[in-house]
Amino acid sequence: MLAMLQETKKAQFIGIDWDPEAIAQARSRIGAYRNRCCLIQDNFSNLNAILKQQDVDKLAGVLFDLGVSHHQLATARRGFSYKYDGDLLMNMAPDNATLVEKLSNTTERELVSVLKNYGDVRNCKKLGAAIFEARRALRTTHDLRALVEDVTPRRFWKKTLPTVFQALRIWVNNELENVRTALTVAFQALECGGRIVFISYHSGEDRIVKTLFREYVRQGFLTRLHKKVIRPTAQEIAQNPHARSAKLRAGEKCVHS
Ligand SMILES: C[S@@+](CC[C@H](N)C(=O)[O-])C[C@H]1O[C@@H](n2cnc3c(N)ncnc32)[C@H](O)[C@@H]1O
Structure with missing residues (x-):
């Protein structure tokens, strides 16, 4: 999100994560951009309600960076990783x-x-x-x-x-169901010509995105921005080994949809 804020001058952003620790981290990072960025702790499958609350009608773009964060995996007390000893929690949101x-x-x-x-x-x-x-x-x-x-x-x-x-x-965390709901809702909220991007790290997530994209393309609602799924380069993996399983799919909502 920081990179997108830096690359744009006027665009307004809504950042959603249901982990309060991720929201706190993001808040400390966005600093000077805080007036263009609203951070919300919620499940992204509640996007409809979130947009209503924010009085936003349509979105020019949506980016989903799915799955678990490095912070979650590396924090022993969260119980996500077999590498560290901690209570068996694994819930991303405290009320899960x-x-x-x-x-x-x-x-x-x-x-x-x-x-x-x-x-x-x-x-x-x-x-x-x-x-x-x-x-x-x-x-x-x-x-x-x-x-x-x-x-x-x-x-x-x-x-x-x-x-x-x-x-x-x-x-x-009911992750696959959340992705399915969020994709459908986000696509509805996207303005014509708006872009939707997914980065997934698990074959189950990617399958949902691939299938729904295929269906939207078939119905004439979406144009894929790339023929093939985009994978990280060797250089990106060297810089960030957690990216090795990432798959990016991007599409543009068709004007007549
Ligand atoms: C790969 S990490 C994102 C990392 C972030 N882009 C960054 O650069 O720091 C995925 C994040 O998605 C969040 N997440 C997973 N499922 C979610 C859901 N249903 N609703 C909201 N956030 C979710 C996790 O809490 C985690 O922080």
Whole structure:
């Protein structure tokens, strides 16, 4: 957002993140641009209500930088990463249920499906059953890590741990459903000729964007700005290794839509 503020002179921006820590960080960064930028702590799937509240009718552009932030992953007390020990929270917004709360209210079948669909976890059945069995005893990220390592052959630890944590995080935050709603609402709010851009980091997110873009193109509502999905260059990945799985898709709303 800072780069966009720097590149424009008059454009007004609305920045939305449902994590109060992200909003606080952004607030301290925008400094001199504060009069052109309104920061809102909310779920971006509530875009309609947010725009009404801000008395905004149409948007000239929308950029979604999806998923989890480096700050969230690297903050042990947030419980997002198997690398650091912290309470098993993973909720991006304080009023969302935490992972511990979600686990207390789930079924083995749901857990297996979460691991399969959101993480493509190879031994999802065995792991889902083990997590379900131990769910009341799991309190910290390292409790969960120890359980995953117990159930998984050592040679698969490196691949399995991030996918299990990713799957559970997507579940806790209802991430895919939020993207689907937000895309539809944002597209409606976009003015004719306005541009919509998505940066996604997970195949599930990208699939939703790809499918809805394809449908809008088919209906004549959207023109893709690039034939193919845009991936980060080797130089960008060297500067920011977290960008390695990023996929960018961009489109322009057609004038007659
Ligand atoms: C990849 S990070 C964005 C990083 C940011 N562009 C920057 O440069 O610092 C993704 C952010 O999206 C936020 N987020 C994820 N799902 C959200 C949702 N449904 N509503 C609002 N914010 C969400 C997360 O809290 C996280 O801060």
